[in-house]
Amino acid sequence: MSNSQRRLLVTSALPYANGQIHIGHLVEYVQTDIWVRFQRMCGHEVHYVGADDTHGTPIMLRAEKENLTPKELIANVWKEHKRDFDNFLISFDNYYTTDSPENEKLAQSIYLKLRDAGLIEKRAIEQAYDPVKEMFLPDRFIKGECPKCGAKDQYGDNCEKCGATYSPTDLKNPFSVVSGATPIKKVSDHYFFKLSDPRCEEFLRDWTQVKTPLQPEARNKMKEWVGQPGESKLGDWDISRDAPYFGFEIPDAPGKYFYVWLDAPIGYYASFLNYCQTKGLNFDEWVKPDTTTEQYHFIGKDILYFHALFWPATLKFAGYRTPTNVFAHGFLTVDGEKMSKSRGTLISANSVIECGFNPEWFRYYFATKLNDSMEDLDLNLQDFVARVNSDLLGKYINIASRSAGFLVKRFGGVVSDEAMNNPLLKEIAAASEKIAELYEGREYAKALRTVMELADKVNGFVDENKPWEIAKDPEREANLQRVCSITLEAFRMLSLYLKPVIPQVVASVEEFLSLPPLSWANINIPLSSKNPLKAYKHLMTRVEAPQIEALLAANL
Incomplete structure (x- = not known):
């Protein structure tokens, strides 16, 4: 094991501020925290940051339902999440929010750099629109009958019964989850990050297959998604949403907002920037392209696409360093x-x-x-x-x-x-x-x-x-x-x-x-006679089977 001191920025995925932390989430935070604590024990400089992921339509609608403003809702959820992480000894150096001035500034700056690099394109697209709520509907806010098997009450992106995937416009007898109204089709201008640009494709092939020691399963999945030289497999990424939307407005597009998945990973940097400002650290030194620091993201395998394609490309073409590695884990099952x-x-x-x-x-x-x-x-x-x-x-x-x-x-x-x-x-x-x-x-x-x-x-x-x-x-x-x-x-x-x-x-x-x-x-460095031991006190109790029964009953 090398004795030279390393400088590490470490993150876990940002939990969405629309629900409780459950034990499935905790697997990732425990995995990260063990690694972070080990690195600290080895004498390395480690900064472990996180934040609540706070933007998007679900937050806006839940706040409305609870007669709160979105900002009031996310403040309440932040306290619950922080309590849970503290209880499970997750040792964040900074736990923040994506709804922060630092994140707004960074997101807008990154967007403008991508735009100036010729990687942002405006296109008119047709979308489902709720005429009662007067809002465009995300895929998960439209339900109807599966176009393949006819199962009722299926979401607008995939059927939970037969597993088919489709677009919301394919659903039979669709209805808005928000109002119950039948959605209409409406055209709107959206902004896309051109992941299909040859520069992005070439960079991502190199980053995922050569430069980054991704897990074998992740590397193989990236190879499948990115394709071989000459193949153009990557689709462009819609990074905008229409008002009403709880999020950050796009600087050169009034009434248009950054899609939550654009500003969420930037929230890693926003939390670190906030931490740097309070601790007197040089943020730029950690995130510049030629930095000698290391950057690691622990995530679930379901968000690999965002972290191994969109996020590195966003960083690269906005003039930042790219992650040293992305570590993905599997899902938790209970009793199989x-x-x-x-x-x-x-x-x-x-x-x-x-x-x-x-x-x-x-x-x-x-x-x-x-x-x-x-x-x-x-x-x-x-x-x-x-x-x-x-x-x-x-x-x-x-x-x-x-x-x-x-x-x-x-x-x-x-x-x-x-x-x-x-x-x-x-x-x-x-x-x-x-x-x-x-x-x-x-x-x-x-x-x-x-x-x-x-x-x-x-x-x-x-x-x-x-x-x-x-x-x-x-x-x-x-x-x-x-x-x-x-x-x-x-x-x-x-x-x-x-x-x-x-x-x-x-x-x-x-x-x-x-x-x-x-x-x-x-x-x-062994125990020494110079430092007598204190009286032994009980360190831990046994788990008893009735506690398991009580836990399951509490979650029904």
């Missing part, structure tokens, strides 16, 4: 099935806390399922109970609870310095580089498997030496101190390895072991 409100498995983040769950149980369980691929992961609720209780309680915390009492009561918490050369401790320390490489590569499941294998060896050492038996013999006091010292030093190292995943528990461990905050380099 899609999350469902009717089964209580569309579990909100807040309900987890209200039902008395420790959020670190979920952080750990998700980490045991996460790797560097885009495959889906499953929250099996029975396995969740078994895994958390077996690994965290039975293997990890059990190590401290079996030895700490003897050391504190018999030796005033003072460890034996001579015991720190034990071969078991050397074996645990030797795993540092391997575990670091696994965290770096987002192979959390493998990292935790390695840690738990080491925990098994420590428990084997305790079982073999039986400190509870040694304690009965006054003649063996020195041996008791030695065994407990080895055990608790092993516990310290395992805690260091688990710190990115369960930071709150490890903060309690640092307090109990009289340690400053552990960094990765501390692996070779």
Whole structure:
């Protein structure tokens, strides 16, 4: 592992300000946060920023329904989202909003640069229009009968029954979800980002296939979308919407607004700019084309198109650096099935806390399922109970609870310095580089498997030496101190390895072991007799099966 300091800007996808955070969202924020915390432990300069994605028709309509202004609605949702992220220990350096002066300024500036580069084109297009609400309708705000199978009550872009995709104008007996009226067709001028321009195509082929180490599944999907030289597969991107619309007005087009997907990713930079202004950092130094800093985006695989095509092209042709990499993950299922409100498995983040769950149980369980691929992961609720209780309680915390009492009561918490050369401790320390490489590569499941294998060896050492038996013999006091010292030093190292995943528990461990905050380099700085341990306090409770039943009931 390189010791040179890196400078990293890291983001997670921006949650839409139109609903609650649920456990499916949390997979991504936990994945990002573990990586960020690991990088911080390695001494790198890391800035992790996020924001609520706040613009668009759904926000405008929900605010109207709740008799609020859009700004009042998004302020309320921001507080809920921030509460949930704080509860799950997601360590954003700045959590902002896309409805900010910084984002408006950046979005307008980027648009004008793209326009001046000849990459914006105005075209007249025909769209569905609600004559009662006097507004153009997004695809998801039109329903009707599927033109392929005839299923009723289907959205304007795809049929949930037969899977067909189509345009809203193909629907039979269409109606507006907003008013119930039959939509009419109306022509309007829209603004397009010319992704089909040869300059964009050439850049994206190079960026997705050569320059960026995308995941193999992502690279293959990009190859399919971008095509070979000479093929023109990329469609132009409609970046405008008509009034009424909650968003930013396009500078040279009164009554036209930026489509939410234009200003949302720019919101990463807006949040970072806001953070730079408060911390005295040089924003331009981080986002200029020749910067030596790194930029990473963690996202769900469903928004890969926006982040691996539109976003890099937007940055490139507006004169900014492009992402170092984009990391996509799969979807979360619960007990092997899609999350469902009717089964209580569309579990909100807040309900987890209200039902008395420790959020670190979920952080750990998700980490045991996460790797560097885009495959889906499953929250099996029975396995969740078994895994958390077996690994965290039975293997990890059990190590401290079996030895700490003897050391504190018999030796005033003072460890034996001579015991720190034990071969078991050397074996645990030797795993540092391997575990670091696994965290770096987002192979959390493998990292935790390695840690738990080491925990098994420590428990084997305790079982073999039986400190509870040694304690009965006054003649063996020195041996008791030695065994407990080895055990608790092993516990310290395992805690260091688990710190990115369960930071709150490890903060309690640092307090109990009289340690400053552990960094990765501390692996070779053992416990010392100069810093006596404090009295052991219980670190974590077991998950009980009735809690699962209560959680599902709370989400029905």
